[in-house]
Amino acid sequence: MKKRNLLKSMIAAGVLSAMSFGAQAELNGSVNYIIPFGPGGESDISARLQQPFFKEKFGEDLVVSYQPGGGGAVGWASLNGLSDDGQTIMGVNLPHIIIKPAQKDVGFTTDGINTFYMFHYTPDAIVVTADSPYQTLDDLIADAKANPAQVTLSGSGKASANHLAQIKFDKMAGIQTTYVPFKGTGAAVTALLGKQVKAEWGYSTVGAKQGDAVRMLAVAMEERHPLFPDVPTFKELGFDMVGGAYRGIALPESASAETTQMWSDMIGQINADEGFRQQMLDGGFAMLDVDAAGMDEFMAARTEEYLADAREAGLIE
Amino acid sequence: MDAGSFLSALTPLNIAFALFGVAAGTVIGSIPGLTATMAVAVLVPITFSMEPASALILLGAIYTGAIYGGAYAAILLNTPGTPSAIATTFDGYPMAKRGEGDLAVALACFASVFGGLVGALALLFLAPPLSSVALAFGPVEYFWLAIFGLSLIASLSSGNLLKGLAGGAFGLILSTVGVAEISADIRLTFGSQTMIGGFGVVGALIGLYCIPVLIDLVAVPDRHLDVKEGVKSVRIGEAARLAFKSKFNLLRSSVIGTLVGILPGAGGSVAGLVAYSEAKRTARDDQKFGEGEPDGIIATEAANNATVGGGFIPTLVLGIPGTPPDAVILGALLVQGVRTGPALFQSGGGSIAYTFIYGLIIATVLMLPVGLLIGRYAYKSIVTIPKAVLVPAVGFMTIIGTFAIRNSVSDVIIMILLGVFGWIVGRFGFAASPIVLGLILGPIAEQGFVQTWIIGSATNNLAGMFFGRPISQAIVAFTLLSLIYPLFAARRKSAQLNEHS
Numbered sequence: 001m002k003k004r005n006l007l008k009s010m011i012a013a014g015v016l017s018a019m020s021f022g023a024q025a026e027l028n029g030s031v032n033y034i035i036p037f038g039p040g041g042e043s044d045i046s047a048r049l050q051q052p053f054f055k056e057k058f059g060e061d062l063v064v065s066y067q068p069g070g071g072g073a074v075g076w077a078s079l080n081g082l083s084d085d086g087q088t089i090m091g092v093n094l095p096h097i098i099i100k101p102a103q104k105d106v107g108f109t110t111d112g113i114n115t116f117y118m119f120h121y122t123p124d125a126i127v128v129t130a131d132s133p134y135q136t137l138d139d140l141i142a143d144a145k146a147n148p149a150q151v152t153l154s155g156s157g158k159a160s161a162n163h164l165a166q167i168k169f170d171k172m173a174g175i176q177t178t179y180v181p182f183k184g185t186g187a188a189v190t191a192l193l194g195k196q197v198k199a200e201w202g203y204s205t206v207g208a209k210q211g212d213a214v215r216m217l218a219v220a221m222e223e224r225h226p227l228f229p230d231v232p233t234f235k236e237l238g239f240d241m242v243g244g245a246y247r248g249i250a251l252p253e254s255a256s257a258e259t260t261q262m263w264s265d266m267i268g269q270i271n272a273d274e275g276f277r278q279q280m281l282d283g284g285f286a287m288l289d290v291d292a293a294g295m296d297e298f299m300a301a302r303t304e305e306y307l308a309d310a311r312e313a314g315l316i317e
Numbered sequence: 318m319d320a321g322s323f324l325s326a327l328t329p330l331n332i333a334f335a336l337f338g339v340a341a342g343t344v345i346g347s348i349p350g351l352t353a354t355m356a357v358a359v360l361v362p363i364t365f366s367m368e369p370a371s372a373l374i375l376l377g378a379i380y381t382g383a384i385y386g387g388a389y390a391a392i393l394l395n396t397p398g399t400p401s402a403i404a405t406t407f408d409g410y411p412m413a414k415r416g417e418g419d420l421a422v423a424l425a426c427f428a429s430v431f432g433g434l435v436g437a438l439a440l441l442f443l444a445p446p447l448s449s450v451a452l453a454f455g456p457v458e459y460f461w462l463a464i465f466g467l468s469l470i471a472s473l474s475s476g477n478l479l480k481g482l483a484g485g486a487f488g489l490i491l492s493t494v495g496v497a498e499i500s501a502d503i504r505l506t507f508g509s510q511t512m513i514g515g516f517g518v519v520g521a522l523i524g525l526y527c528i529p530v531l532i533d534l535v536a537v538p539d540r541h542l543d544v545k546e547g548v549k550s551v552r553i554g555e556a557a558r559l560a561f562k563s564k565f566n567l568l569r570s571s572v573i574g575t576l577v578g579i580l581p582g583a584g585g586s587v588a589g590l591v592a593y594s595e596a597k598r599t600a601r602d603d604q605k606f607g608e609g610e611p612d613g614i615i616a617t618e619a620a621n622n623a624t625v626g627g628g629f630i631p632t633l634v635l636g637i638p639g640t641p642p643d644a645v646i647l648g649a650l651l652v653q654g655v656r657t658g659p660a661l662f663q664s665g666g667g668s669i670a671y672t673f674i675y676g677l678i679i680a681t682v683l684m685l686p687v688g689l690l691i692g693r694y695a696y697k698s699i700v701t702i703p704k705a706v707l708v709p710a711v712g713f714m715t716i717i718g719t720f721a722i723r724n725s726v727s728d729v730i731i732m733i734l735l736g737v738f739g740w741i742v743g744r745f746g747f748a749a750s751p752i753v754l755g756l757i758l759g760p761i762a763e764q765g766f767v768q769t770w771i772i773g774s775a776t777n778n779l780a781g782m783f784f785g786r787p788i789s790q791a792i793v794a795f796t797l798l799s800l801i802y803p804l805f806a807a808r809r810k811s812a813q814l815n816e817h818s
Contacts, residue, residue, distance in 0.1 A: 051362055
């Protein structure tokens with residue numbers, strides 16, 4: 001009896017795997033997509049943009065929920081204790097998952113997070129208000145040279161993508177500016193628009209959201225963002241800065257290789273959808289395609305870069 | 318503001334959405350731990366397949382309903398259903414205790430509808446100019462606003478000032494536990510992973526307010542709430558008369574709520590507290606705030622519902638969410654392809670925005686019958702359910718509610734420990750509210766202070782940053798007033814007593 005059941009289920013499994021995307025895993029109902037931050041940030045918005053495409057392509061609901069706390073640490077510390085059947089996934093962010101464990105024991109390690117896809121990044125950008133005296137990046141550099149530390153820039157969080165960008169750029173340009181950390185991009189932009197600070201270290205998404213109210217002096221991309229053909233890249237202006245905050249999705253470490261592969265394929269398919277790409281670009285995001293196979297290499301390169309920057313700035317020991 | 322958007326808000330489908338949203342929101346908001354943010358977030362995917370305006374109306378209706386629903390638990394169980402309803406407990410629960418819970422619930426409904434309408438009308442007519450309020454508030458203004466909020470401890474704990482301050486200081490310490498919001502330092506966790514997320518406000522609310530009530534329910538043989546003999550459970554007329562008598566309080570509290578709602582860093586809890594303290598400060602001699610004064614409920618509930626409309630002002634005009642539920646709704650708008658900004662309010666491009674605002678107004682009006690109906694039912698069931706059922710049912714809800722905030726067992730443990738702690742110190746006259754005030758306002762004060770300090774040192778203008786800005790100076794003046802006034806009032810009272818004797 002037992003043997004026959006086993007045989008039956010093996011056949012069934014074989015048929016199922018042939019039917020699914022070539023992998024031996026499949027979805028079984030709606031998926032819980034945990035964002036380890038509060039609502040309204042870039043992580044939330046990009047997840048919300050994925051939601052309808054996921055439903056359309058794979059027929060299941062992608063349910064976004066929030067688990068804020070400790071700048072994401074609460075969520076990531078809980079990730080490996082969650083169910084590993086592929087019905088629960090969690091957003092991950094760089095540099096957070098690299099910098100935080102390097103600072104202190106926060107309940108998770110960078111290597112312990114099973115990131116299966118990095119699907120976009122928000123390129124670093126210096127943003128000023130539309131009526132700012134800084135017309136170009138050179139104006140800001142000149143002011144900072146004439147008045148060391150007096151040029152204030154808001155940004156989201158400390159030891160964050162914005163903060164690391166400020167440290168890096170100050171070194172490259174040989175200037176000294178003052179970074180003022182705020183709680184999230186929304187608060188940093190509010191401070192900029194209210195003229196509490198002279199500029200903001202933000203992302204290209206700020207330019208997309210605020211439109212005519214702001215001007216971006218430069219973005220940290222290889223080439224100009226299609227949404228902002230008039231905004232130069234840092235590279236064009238002679239600063240070798242490409243990067244920003246990278247966002248991906250992870251499964252618990254114990255998830256099977258098949259489940260991980262299935263998810264990597266699914267997110268890759270959404271990322272390949274022209275409609276999705278367009279919506280992301282319209283929001284000021286920049287697309288990225290690092291799948292499960294290429295993750296180790298990508299993470300190793302990022303880790304080295306972030307840790308070197310953070311160590312030099314005294315953010316970690 | 319064309320008639321077309323008004324008419325499209327009036328379609329039967331949109332009205333049905335508004336009705337459903339208000340009812341669902343009220344029920345969700347009444348359960349401690351289930352917040353408006355959560356309710357809105359869960360429903361966002363459903364709205365993807367809907368017309369943008371209908372989707373917005375549904376989300377706005379849930380939001381406004383949930384803020385009102387928070388009053389039920391505050392009045393009937395002394396537990397704010399949402400953080401916005403903290404100050405509702407001050408007078409709501411004493412009223413319910415003496416058998417006037419039905420009146421309190423009806424009053425809360427009238428005040429919420431009125432406040433909601435004021436906020437929504439401000440959104441309709443004054444959104445672009447009022448959005449500048451959000452930008453005028455810099456770090457230093459938030460710092461002083463938080464200090465002003467903390468000064469309310471003095472007026473809330475009259476006669477018990479030292480204990481109130483001790484509670485507030487304890488709350489401030491609790492607020493620093495975990496990963497600091499802007500400096501990213503990990504503080505006071507003593508190496509424990511449980512503490513990394515810090516003390517969440519909602520969990521602390523449930524623990525500090527609800528657990529002591531549950532323990533007392535078990536410990537004493539009396540009924541949970543008194544019921545007055547011979548009074549029918551419909552006291553709508555009486556509530557309407559009381560609300561009308563306090564029309565000035567209603568209006569002032571609604572304006573406070575709208576303005577505080579516009580500030581992205583503040584929110585409904587701060588609005589309710591500020592309005593409450595203003596109502597208390599200007600009270601007549603025969604009014605006893607904190608012992609079941611109807612004006613206390615009116616002030617808080619008008620103010621917290623006014624934050625709904627107020628919060629949408631920066632959300633729609635500046636793309637900066639005024640409150641966490643606004644942030645979720647902003648994300649939904651983005652997916653729908655609606656770009657926020659001043660253009661949304663200019664003629665032509667603004668039809669979606671205006672349909673939504675009219676929808677919000679309709680939902681707020683619908684809250685009157687829906688809220689009175691559900692309120693009556695909630696009151697009846699809490700009063701008639703035997704204790705042996707009420708205590709386990711509420712206890713179960715506190716645990717589920719706390720867990721639901723971020724699926725964390727640590728939060729539940731922290732909630733229960735805080736609750737037991739709150740019950741013990743409550744025996745010695747330490748109230749929960751100062752602790753919660755410290756917990757909520759601590760991070761706002763800390764962030765504002767650190768940012769002001771950084772900017773001030775960079776520009777060699779520390780004194781000017783902290784004391785030189787007009788809005789800050791006004792807030793400092795109010796703070797001094799609210800600190801000195803209770804002392805002054807106490808002295809005047811004792812002088813009067815001396816004269817009499």
